[in-house]
Each structure stands twice: as structure tokens, then as C-alpha cells.
Amino acid sequence: MTTEPTQAAPVLPRTFIRELAQHVGQTVRLRGMILSRRDLGGIQFVTLRDAGGAVQCVGDQLNLDLPLPESSVEIIGTVRPHPKRGGEVEVQMQAMTVIAAAAEPTPVELPKLERVHADTLLNHRAVTVRGLKERAALRVQAELLAGFRETLSGMGFTEISTPKIVEAGAEGGAGLFTVDYFGEPAYLAQSPQLYKQMMVGAFERVFEVAPVFRGESHNTSRHLTEYLSLDAELGFIDSEEDVMDAETEVLRGMLARVQERCGPELALLGAELPQVPERIPRIPLLEARATVEREFGHLVGGKDLDPEGERLLGEWAGRELGSDFVFVTKFPQAARPFYTHPDGEMDGVPVTRGFDLLLRGLEITSGGQRIHDPEMLRRSIEAYGLNPESLRAYAEVFRYGMPPHGGFAIGAERLTALLLGLSNVRMARAFPRDRTRLQP
Template identity: 65%
Template structure:
């Protein structure tokens, strides 16, 4: 808060507070010299020699309000302020409101558990999450959620407006997992064992037979006992599936266009939020670079001396690979392709040899890395019924638990593929947020069921 250059010289306006329309703090510049009515929350307050300073927060931002004789309530109380807009170079946004009338709409009954204007994500993060009902009001917190909202809106807008997709809604209570793993949350469904859906994968494939191009925005659930900065047990999944493709290259090309459209919208609508968080919106190359998983493992071993164990890249391998492509090609994004069968679910389409025979070791699956972390998993799916049943047997799954899904492949399913983006993980990476939990309003991890 800053002191006014001169004491407030109040000039009463003729309209009553009730007659004034609401003005947002972000609109003050257009009302210089005129009376406005602000509605919002007490973000911060200070009394200096009989002059009261109030920083009012609303959906547009914050504004400094200056008056005298004001009985300011506790922080986070909701209030109404009317007054004259004056230019002030040190005030937030360059303008302040000289208070004429002040009214408490709803007073806080106790001080907030943390000082919201002084919150930082790296300071006692568990406390911030414990009191999320209040801390989510912070300027940085809501900026992250605003960016995510625009990201999701851009996802929908591009797919429906430019790519011919139809939005669908699929069950979140299912009889079996889409990926055949053990990371499922069991529930009692009227005496029967059911699960929370870990992915809409099987349903969106079925719906390719209806609309050819479909997408869904919905939560998914993973019963994984992670306790890392990049995992959630409930997250928002942006799922895409498209039919009549040649191979996984068509799917990657679609995601390339989609990401470009998302970043374009973020530039147009979220410049203020990115500036607040000190983050940069990336450029999406016209053709995101690609490298096979085998090539990626060799690259990080040869150039960085990092040996990757297991069947995938580890977090350090992802970081080093992204670093390489940023330095050599200027790309924050890189597709890692041709994943081994052991690292992909049963429905992943196998790679084909030059003679058309099935390669038993590789699939047409891919991941997309962004700034050192995986944000997408996707690929071409099996569409041939016989091949699908062979794959189910090879993965030692029970065919009877998947009958509702496999049935559709008897009826002419086209070649198809798709991908899923974790909205929180992409948001966190875009904004430089170190822990994905701060990219969700009310996160669920292995230790957190409230608030």
C-alpha cells in the first residue's frame, strides 16, 4: 500500500451508492475523475495517522482505497466502497479510489489463518493446503486457476470449432479398469464391486464409432501411492480420440495444432496472470520434434552420462531430453515415440514391420514432454477385434470383464487413436509451479481428503 500524494479531497457525487453500477478494479483507468462503486474483499489494510488504506480485491484484481474515519473490518471481509478515482503512480494499476462511503457487507468473524497477501507456495505448503478454502483466494492461486480455466476453454473451442470434434460424457463408476492395472479405487455399488474410472479410454474409443472425433473434460482417479510434486490421485483429464487415421502421426499432428491454439488463447486472455507469476507462454513449433524412446535413452546416456533403467524414461531422463531439444531446436516440447509393449496398455496398437507383420516389441504409443515433464500419453489403438483379443490374452486380462468394450470391435471400428493431457500438470508447467497440487483448487493426494 502507498500513501497518497496529497490528502484525499472528497467531492461528493450526486448519485447514491445504490444507483452507481459496479465497477471492477481492472476498469478504474476508464473512470478517472469520476465516482465508482467497488465490491470486493479486504485484501489488506493499514491505518496511518488517521488515514486508512484499504486494498480491495475483486475478480478484476486489486485497488487501493484511501479514506479517513473508516472502521475497517478484519481481512477477507466483503465490503462496498464508493469514491472518486484518482491517478496515483505508486498504487496498484496506477489509480486509487478516494473513499466517500464505506459499507461492510459481510464481516469476517476471525482473522484468516494465513496472511493472504504474503503467501508463498514454498513456505509451509501443507498449511496452505490445509486452509485451502481461504488460501485459494490469493492472487497467485487464483491466477493459476484462471489460466487453467482458459486452457480448458481453448481445448474445447479448438476441437469443436476447428477440428470437428464432439464433446462426450462417460461413466466414472465402472466395472473394470481401462488399463488393466491395480491402481483403482474400489467402491461398493449396491453390493457389487465397482471402481472409480482411471480413464475414459474404453468409452471414448467406443464413441469413435458414433461421432468419429470425440473428446471429454472430466476427472479421473488413480489409486497410486505417490507422494511427489507431479502426481495427484484425482485430476482433470483432457481426453481426445479420433477415427480414420493413418497412424499415430495423425494424432500427434492434431495435438500440435491444439497446443498452438491453446497458447494463442492464453496470450490473448492471460497475459496478466503470466506476468504475476513471472512465467512465459511457450511458442509451439509448427512441427514438434520427435525421437523414439530407444533413441531418447541413448541420447541422454551418451550426451549426459545418464543411464535410464526400467522400460520408460525416468524424471531425470525426461528433464535432460527436454533440455537437449530446447538447446538444439529451441522447442519446449518433444514427442517420444515407439514405446515398448511392456510400457503400454493392452489396447496400444503394435508397430508394424516393413512387410506389414506385427512387431512384437514396439507399439505406436507416444508421450509428449513439456519443459522436462510428461504431459501427454497417447498413440494409435488396436481396432481389429482378433488382434485386440490376442492382446488381452497376452496381458493376462480376463476377457469377460471387458466384454462391454470389446463387443464394439466386431462391428467395423476404424483405425483410431488419441491422447490425454493432465490439465493440472500442464498448468503447473506453464506457470513454473513446483507442485501440481497448487494447480488444482482442492487437490486430492494420498494424504488429503479435505477440504
């Protein structure tokens, strides 16, 4: 006599929360972390969070011993329409298994992070980054980066990787972090600028997504000492106008990707993406300063627009030009690095082919055409009082036929914060570094 082997019940495949709308009426297996839980006289409510979102799970007379929030659990249940929220679903729990229980309550309640001071959020960032809105901002940023790469790759650009330990600073030596490099001084890179120019000679069109380091004393809601820089450089341009046109196309691709893929995140954050005009308005710096003074009575001193001047120019551009974006062009030589191509004079002031891009009154980009003539570059290095020896490897490239070229750099965190209406750029980075913060 033979006995048939007992067949084990099939294990349900894992379903992610973002897929639940496709499984109404079906039994599913969810895995995630408890965002919140309540026990109301035998009816238990659990908000479960996984990589794709959050959903309410309801247990009726299951007598579950609910673990602490942030415990990792598995839930088996049936998907059904939410009784009070049209178009949404909930899960009727049949069973819950604790995979990894939280040992103690979280230092702050994740569903109530909006009530918590920014410093407290950052001090406990390893936990608070799990909050739904905090994750949403970083997910949007991830799609911005993917859109940056995707659009530039489609435009014939090659992604490169440049050194982050360097012998000299790209911006002339100010704000550098010094490191001990086997007994010799070296620095953390402020920018891939010099290297991406060199790589134009190899690939013509290049880009990089990488951290840069600025040892500046700023301690404001818009500055970081380490941030993610989105850099692009392209050769055979006629002027900085070609660079601005390229950035416009890139921004259009980045925002289109976010619009397509981040609908739930944008809704959660209450964010509305700006429209990128076919041609972003352009205004020379001296004219921008005059406009701010004429329209708002704000007198700008120094070499650049001050933060209030930027804000007011953004307000004017939105009102008069119908654009959240505006390029500020023709920066004076005194306000631009040594490698920026000169462009004659305006009102007796030597200007360059350098530009900034403002979004909603805040700078998100610096860019321009670079010097490609070796003799012009030599004179510029001397005029800026820089050490020619420390720039020897960079300057050498221009002796071998570099084409006219230019590029731009976007600060990923600042762009993210502006698009989503975040009041502090630190909240657009998972683990920010500023003048006073090295942990977590």
C-alpha cells in the same frame, strides 16, 4: 395542492476492478473483499480484491473503522491515476459499507502466502485459494480448458461425458479405487479411454474434460490421485502421426487463448508461455534413451524414461532442437496398455504406436494409435492376461467396423504447473487429492 414525489438518488452500477482504467476521474461503486488494510495517522489504505483483480483504495480523514481482512465491503470512490505506479489507478474513497465482516483473522496472511509451507497452504485451502497468485493459476487453467474445448470444437470434435463408476480399469487393473456398488465391487475410472474409443464409432471425433482417479502410492510434487484429464480421440487416421499433429494444433489454440486473456495473471506469476513449433520434434524412446546416455552420461533402466531422463531429454531438446516440447514415440509393448497398436520391432524390441509428450522435461501427455482390428484386440487382451468378460462390451464394438483411430490425454494440473512454474502440482488444483489428503 399536489406534491411531487421525492426522487431517490440513482444507485451507481457496480464497477469491477478490471474496468477501472476506463473510469479515471469518475465516481464508481466497488464490491469485494479486503485483502489488506493499514491506518497511517488518519490516512487509510485498503487493498480491495474482487473477481477480476485488486486495487488500492485510499481514505483521507474518513475515520473509518476498518474491518478485518477478508471482510466483504462496498466502496464508493473516485478513480484517479496511481501517484507512484505509471499506468495503474487507485480509488479515493468517499465511503465504505461493510457487507459481511470477517469474524476472526485468517489462519495465514493472504498477502504473504509465499512464506507459508505448502502443507499449511493446503490445510487451509478454502481460505488460501483466495490469494492473488493462487487465483491466477486457477484462472489460467480455466482458460486452458476453454481453449481445449474451443479448439477441438473448431476441428469438428464432439464433447462427450463418460461413466466414472466402471466395472474394469482401462489400464489393466492396477491402481484402482474400489467402491461398493449395491453389494458388488466397482471402480472409479482411471481414464475414459475405452468409452471414448467406443464413441469414435458414433461421432468419429470426440473429447472429454473430466476427473479421473489413480490409486497409486506416489506421494510426490507431480502426482495426484484425482486430477482433471483432457481427453481426445479421432477416427480415420493413417498413423499416430495424425494424432500428434492434432495435439499440436490443440496446444497452439490453448496457449493462444491464455496469452490473449490472461496477461495480468501471467505477469503476476512471472510466467512466459512456450512457443508451440509448427511441428513438435519426435524421437523414438530407444533413441531418446541413447541420447540421454550419450549427452549426459545418464543410463536409463526399465521400460520408460525415468524422471531424470525426461528432464535431461527436455534440456537437450531445448538446446539442440529449440523446442520446449518433444514427443517420445515408439514405446515398447511392455510399457503400454493392451489397446495400443503394435508397430513391429526396433533393435529386437516389440514396439507400439504409442507416444508421450514432454514439456520442459516433464510428461504432460500419453497417447497413440489404438488397435481397431477385433482379432488383434482379442490376442492383445489374452497376451496381457486380462479378463475378456470384463471387457466384453468394449471389445464388441470392434466387431462392427471401427475405423483406425487414436487419441491423447493431457493432465490439466500438470500442464498448468509447468506453464506457470509452480513447483507442486497440488497448487494447480483448487482442492487437491493425494495419497494422504481428503480435506478440505
